Amino acid sequence: MTSICLKKNCFVIIILIVCGFSSLCGQENLSLNGIVREKGNETIIVGASVSIKGTKLGAYSNSKGLFSVKNVPQGKQTLVLRCVGYKSAMTEVNVTPSMATLEITLEPLPYSTDEVVVSASKRAQAVQDVPISISVVDQRAIADRSITKIDDALRYVSGVNVARDQVSIRGSSGFALGLGSRTAVLLDGFPLLSGDNADIKFDMMPMTEIERIEVIKGAGSALYGTGALGGVVSMFTRAPKEEAAIQIRSFIGGYSEPNYESWQVYSSTPLLYGIDGAFSQKLGDFAITATGGVKYDRSYRLWDDSRRWNLYSKMSYNFSPQTSVFAFVNIASELRGNFLFWADLDSATKPPSGVNLNERRLSGKTIIGAELKHLLSDDAFFIIRSSAFATSFNELYKNQGEEVVSSDAVSWFTDAQWSSALSKENHLTSGLTFTLNSVNSGTFGTRAQTITSAYIQLENSSLPNTIITAGTRIDIEQTQTVAQQHTEFSPKLGISYNGFAPFRLRGSLGRGFRTPAVAERFADIRNPILVSANPNLIPEKSMTYEIGTSLDFALGDIPTSIDFSIYHTDFKDLVEPQIVFVGTSPSITFNNVLKARIQGAELTFRSLLGFVGIETSLTALYARNVALETPLKFRSPILWYNRLWIPLSEFEIQCDYRFIARAERILDDNERIFEQFIPDVQARVPVHVVDARFIYNLAKSEIAPMKLIVNAKNILNYYYVEVIGNLAPIRQFSLQCEVNL
Secondary structure, three states: OHHHHHHHHHHHHHHHHHHHHHHOOOOOEEEEEEEEEEOOOOOEOOOOEEEEOOOOOEEEOOOOOEEEEEEEEOEEEEEEEEOOOEOOEEEEEEEOOOOOOEEEEEOEOOOOOOOEEOOOOOOOEEHHHOOOOEEEEEHHHHHHOOOOOHHHHHOOOOOEEEEOOEEEEOOOOOOOOOOOOOEEEEEOOEEOEOOOOOOEOHHHOOHHHEEEEEEEEOOOHHHHOOOOOOEEEEEEEOOOOOOOEEEEEEEEEEEOOOOOHHHOOOOOOOEEEEEEEEEEEEEOOEEEEEEEEEEEEOOOOOOOOEEEEEEEEEEEEEOOOOEEEEEEEEEEEEEEOOOOOOOOHHHOOOOOOOOOOOOEEEEEEEEEEEEEEEEEEOOEEEEEEEEEEEEEEEEEOOOOOOOOOOEEEEEEEEEEEEEEEOOOOEEEEEEEEEEEEEEEEOOOEEEEEEEEEEEEEEEEOOOOOEEEEEEEEEEEEEEOOOOOOEEEEOOEEEEEEEEEOOEEEEEEEEEEEEOOOHHHHHOOEOOOOEEEOOOOOOOEEEEEEEEEEEEEEEEOOEEEEEEEEEEEEEEEEEEEEEEEEEOOEEEEEEEEEEEEEEEEEEEEEEEEEOOEEEEEEEEEEEEEEOOOOEEOOOOOOEEEEEEEEEEEOOEEEEEEEEEEOOOOOOOOHHHHHHHHOOOOOOOOOOEEEEEEEEEEEOOOOOOOOEEEEEEEEOOOOOOOEOOOOOEOOOOEEEEEEEEEO
C-alpha cells in the first residue's frame, strides 16, 4: 500500500508543477524600483517586504534600502509594504515605462502590534480582524534566544506550557508519555504530526528559516481538523531576497556543575555546540533556499546525550504574476541516549541502576511537499497542497532478549483550498482534505488510518466596523481493523468589532477534536510496564468559548498595549492512561474516561518606558475533572511570563522570567503503582526560570556583518521538574555567533 501511495503522491506533486505552466502570459511587463526609508529621520530600512497586491510579485529592500520588483504589469497597482518593527503600509502607483524611482517611508513601532496573520482563517488578515487570541513569535526572538528546537520557542509564549513532548495551550494537555498531540502543528500550511504517534517532532524544524510562529489559542478543528483540540501552532518560512544571502549561525556552551555532589556525573563541563548554514536567493521568477546544520548536546544527565542533523531546501517559481508553485524537502535525524526517568531524587541526573548505557534511540523524519497557488483576482485564489511525511524510530544496541520498540510511518496529505470574495461584504474559504496514515511497526502492527474532510467558512463585514465569521468542517475517520467509522462535525462562530477605537472587541466559539493515534489504539509493550491495546478508542472532543479585548494607546508619550481575554473549554472523552491488573501484574490501557472543564483568563501588557521595553503576560486557569470534582492532572493554575529588553545602540540586554505554579495533582490514587517504577514520582515545585542574554550587533557599528550573543539559560540554576521523574535543564551558558553575508 505504501509504495502505491508514494507513486500517487509523487504523481500529484508533478501534476501541481506542470499545471502552473498553463498560466504563462505574454503581456508587456516592467520593473518597479524604489527605496524604503524610516519616516522622520530618512534612515534606510533593510529587509522591508514590497509586494504587488493581487499577485505573487514582490521583493525585499537590500542593504542600501533599494528594491526592484520585476515583471510588473503596466497600469495602476497597489504596493503593500511590511517590515518587522514598522507599521504596514499600502500605496497606489501607476506603473509606466518612464516612471521615476519611488521613495517610500514606513512609520516605526516600539514593538510589533501590526502582525499579519495568515493562518487563523487560511488567508492574509490583520491581527485585529481575527476573532480569536493569537500570539506571534518572530525570527529575531528565535535567533536572540539561541533556539534550535520549536518547543524551546513555545516556552516563552503566553498561555503555553511545554512538558516534554506535550504542548499545552491554556491547559488543553497534561502529560502522558506516548499520547498524541492535542495541538495541531503546520509548516507553511503542511501538517507535521507523525502517522503513528500523532506527536510533534520538535527537532526537525528548520529554525534558522522560520520567519514567524503563530500560536492560535482555542479549538481550531473547523479549519484544521484533528489535533486542533486546544489550538494550532503554525510556522512560516521566510522568502528569499533578490540579493544572495548566506547566513552562518554557530554556538558553543556548557552546563554548570550541579550543587549536589550526588548529581555530578561528569569530571568536566558537559558541552553543547552546533552550526547551521543557509543560502537563499531570488533569481527573477525562481527562488531557492538551502539550509543544513548539526548539533551535539552531551546533556546535564547521564545517558541523555544527543547528536542530530537536519537539511532543508525550498524552491519556488512564479509562472506569471498570478500563478506560482513551490516544493520543499526537510530531513532530520537524531541519535540519543534512552534516559526516561531518574533513579531517584538523590540521583536525579542518573538513570536507574542496571540499564544498558550503550543503548541508543535513533529517529528519522522526512517531509516532501509541493504547493500550487493561482490568484483568480485580488480577492480570490485556489491552492493545492500535497505532501508525504515519513518518520522512523528504532532502539539500538539493546541487550540480547530485550524488547525492541520500533515503528515506521508515513502520513500522506492532500488539500485543495478555494478562497474568494463573493461580494464586497462576504468572503468564502472552503476546501477538501485527505490524510492517510500508513504504519508498519513491531509495536503497533501494520495499520492504515484515513481521514477525509471538507470545510467551509464565511466572513461577513456588512455591519459597520464588524466582521462575523461562521463555518464548519466534517471529518470522517476510519482505521484498519476497527469496525466503527467516526464522523466529526466542527462548527465555529466568531465576531470582531473595531468601532470603539482604540478598543477592539472579539468573541468566538469553536469545536475541536482529536482522532486517537494508531499508537494509542494498538500499543502492546511489555517492558518496563505492560501496555495493552484498546482499538475501541473514540475521538476526543472540545468546545471553547472566548471573549476578549485589545487596546493600543499612549500614557503620555509612553506607547502601551493591553490584551485581555476570558475563556471556557469543555472537554469530553479525553483519552487517559488507566491502570488495571492482569493477575498481579499492573497494565496500562488508554481509555476515553475523562470529562473535563477549564476556565480561565489571560492578560498581556506591553509598554516602552523610555528606552526600556517591558512585556508581561499572566494566564490563570481553573482545570477540573468534572466527574470527580478534582483538579485536572498536570495543569498549572498560573503561568506568568515576563520579558525586558534594553537596546543601547549596537548593544542590547534582554531578560526573561517565567513562573509556572505547582500543579495541584499529577496522579490519581489508583496510579500510585508508578511509585514502584519511578521513585519520588510526586516530587515537584513551582517553576522560577530566569534567562538573560547580552547582544552585540557589530553590523550596526559597521565593523562586520556579525552578531554575537552571550546567553544564560536558567541563570539562577533553579531545580525543578516538568514531568515526573525528570530533572529539567539546569543552568546553561553559550556563546552564539551569527554572520550574514
